[in-house]
Amino acid sequence: MVNTPSGTGDTPASRSPLATDQSPGTSASTDGDAPATQTQSVTFWDGFQAFATTPVAAPPPPGAPPRSLEERLAYHSRFVTVRTPAIDALAKNVRTLMILGRHQTVTARPSLIVTGPAGAGKTTALLQVGRACHLAHTRRHGATAAAGQVPVAYVLVPPAASAKTLATEFARYLGIPVTVGMSQAQITGAVCHTYTAAGVQLVLIDEIHRLNPRTTTGAQSADLIKDLTERIGATFVYAGIDVTTTPLFTGVRGAQLAGRASLIDCAAFPARLGDEEPFRNLVNAMEGALDLRHHRPGTLPKLAPYLHERTAGRIGSLARLIRQAAITALIDGTERITKTTLDAIRLDHLAEQHYQPRTRPRSRNTSTP
Ligand SMILES: Nc1ncnc2c1ncn2[C@@H]1O[C@H](COP(=O)(O)OP(=O)(O)OP(=O)(O)O)[C@@H](O)[C@H]1O
Ligand SMILES: [Mg+2]
Numbered sequence: 001m002v003n004t005p006s007g008t009g010d011t012p013a014s015r016s017p018l019a020t021d022q023s024p025g026t027s028a029s030t031d032g033d034a035p036a037t038q039t040q041s042v043t044f045w046d047g048f049q050a051f052a053t054t055p056v057a058a059p060p061p062p063g064a065p066p067r068s069l070e071e072r073l074a075y076h077s078r079f080v081t082v083r084t085p086a087i088d089a090l091a092k093n094v095r096t097l098m099i100l101g102r103h104q105t106v107t108a109r110p111s112l113i114v115t116g117p118a119g120a121g122k123t124t125a126l127l128q129v130g131r132a133c134h135l136a137h138t139r140r141h142g143a144t145a146a147a148g149q150v151p152v153a154y155v156l157v158p159p160a161a162s163a164k165t166l167a168t169e170f171a172r173y174l175g176i177p178v179t180v181g182m183s184q185a186q187i188t189g190a191v192c193h194t195y196t197a198a199g200v201q202l203v204l205i206d207e208i209h210r211l212n213p214r215t216t217t218g219a220q221s222a223d224l225i226k227d228l229t230e231r232i233g234a235t236f237v238y239a240g241i242d243v244t245t246t247p248l249f250t251g252v253r254g255a256q257l258a259g260r261a262s263l264i265d266c267a268a269f270p271a272r273l274g275d276e277e278p279f280r281n282l283v284n285a286m287e288g289a290l291d292l293r294h295h296r297p298g299t300l301p302k303l304a305p306y307l308h309e310r311t312a313g314r315i316g317s318l319a320r321l322i323r324q325a326a327i328t329a330l331i332d333g334t335e336r337i338t339k340t341t342l343d344a345i346r347l348d349h350l351a352e353q354h355y356q357p358r359t360r361p362r363s364r365n366t367s368t369p
Contacts, residue, residue: 018285020080021056021128042127045174048154051127052134056081059289069330072291076326079319080289082282086266087125090114090237093264094129098201098235107230113208114239116266118350119316122239125266126204129237130154133202150174150198153234157210163220167191170228174198188224192231200234209240213253222253229260239266268313271305279313280304286322293335303339310347310355317351 040047057078060067067075081087093112101109114122130152137151155169164184170191171178178187195203205225212218229236238261243249249258269279280301287300300307300322311317324345325337334341346352 018281019083020058020285020289021083042154043156043169043173045150045153048130048152048173049134052131052152053138059291066293067291073327073330075291076323076330079323080286081124081128082285082289082315084121084125084282084315085278086114086116086121086264087128090125090129090264091132093262094133094202094235094237098133101233101235109229109235111229111236111238111261112264113243113261114237114264114266115243116241117268117314118241119314119348120266120268121315122241122266123206124315125264126206126237126239127154130202130204137201148198150195150200152202152204153195153200154204154206157205157207157221159210160217161210161221162217163224166221166224170195184224188227192228195232195234200232203228203232203234203236205236205238207240208238209243209246209248212247213251214247218247219251219253222257226253226256269308269315270313271308277304279308282315282318283307283322286319290322290326290337292326292329292337295329295336299337303342306339307342309357310342311351312354314351317347321345321347 040050042048042051057075057080059075059080090112097110097112114125116122134152137149138146140146141149153170153173155166155173158165158169161169164187167184167187168178170176171187171194174191174194176187176190176194178190182190211221211225213222225236240246240248244263248254269282271277271279283304284301287295287297307318307321311321321342322337325341328341328345329335329337347355
């Protein structure tokens with residue numbers, strides 16, 4: 001595991017062992033200022049391209065002029081992406097598999113599955129690696145040569161996917177026209193032809209847990225994916241909720257998938273891992289990205305045990321809690337996050353169900369004499 005935290009959680013945020021992603025090569029000073037310009041969904045090529053090339057949000061560098069309230073509200077609404085161990089592991093594995101499969105033209109290449117509970121950052125990891133691949137392609141070939149090319153595709157498995165609806169999702173990403181009368185084989189043929197012509201190298205398939213190869217439609221969809229992996233010369237990476245405990249890996253199709261895919265675990269952050277404190281370091285990295293005038297660095301890492309209890313170590317709940325607290329602090333003018341600010345925020349249902357404060361007030365019934 002790279003980026004494994006090694007310091008104590010009380011180190012200043014600027015020395016956090018988990019970096020925040022500031023990769024797409026633009027000066028940090030304007031990153032957070034830009035209003036969100038990307039309107040198209042990443043499940044369309046235009047939207048994905050806009051996502052990949054839009055500068056990421058970043059905290060202001062030291063000495064930069066202060067940003068306005070509006071700019072800082074927009075910044076905390078987008079917020080940073082922390083380079084987590086899962087993102088690191090995925091990035092490394094994708095790079096290796098892409099090289100491994102470069103000259104493998106006949107059979108399907110080895111693939112990866114990002115697995116973990118809901119809200120653990122699977123989609124973020126997938127998109128982050130997709131962005132890196134897109135930018136690397138543009139850097140390697142130059143913007144002009146790369147213009148007609150589509151290095152990365154991102155497709156969501158639709159609910160109750162049939163092979164035809166899934167093939168249509170692939171077509172939609174690249175704007176391949178699909179008419180009512182087209183058969184699944186025709187759509188698949190058009191997809192394979194266009195993806196190959198566009199030079200797609202990395203195919204990201206999200207919500208893979210929606211596929212159930214035990215059902216007839218699910219089995220056909222799984223067969224379609226197998227077909228695509230053999231006909232499009234790309235590396236396939238999937239993401240889904242706890243895939244090892246779903247029917248995805250069962251039966252003949254499941255065995256075919258499991259026989260080719262390695263797992264990347266995108267789990268909740270443990271409070272402790274040996275001598276390390278992965279969750280505290282995550283909190284530290286997020287605190288380091290805040291743009292609040294009176295926030296005292298070190299406040300949030302000190303509250304790591306409380307934050308872990310509230311979020312069950314899930315990055316999605318933690319990011320929401322911290323972003324929401326920052327926006328509250330900006331609106332009420334306190335410009336700092338304290339335990340009181342955090343206490344006042346209600347989180348997602350999953351986190352609230354998990355959280356049992358030790359000092360929960362006793363109900364009136366039990367206190368009546
Ligand atoms: N690396 C990260 N850095 C900062 N915030 C993150 C990171 N990963 C995830 N998040 C936050 O967590 C939220 C949930 O992440 P994401 O949608 O990637 O999770 P998921 O595992 O795909 O969830 P689901 O199972 O519901 O699809 C994101 O909206 C983002 O706010
Ligand atoms: Mg997701």
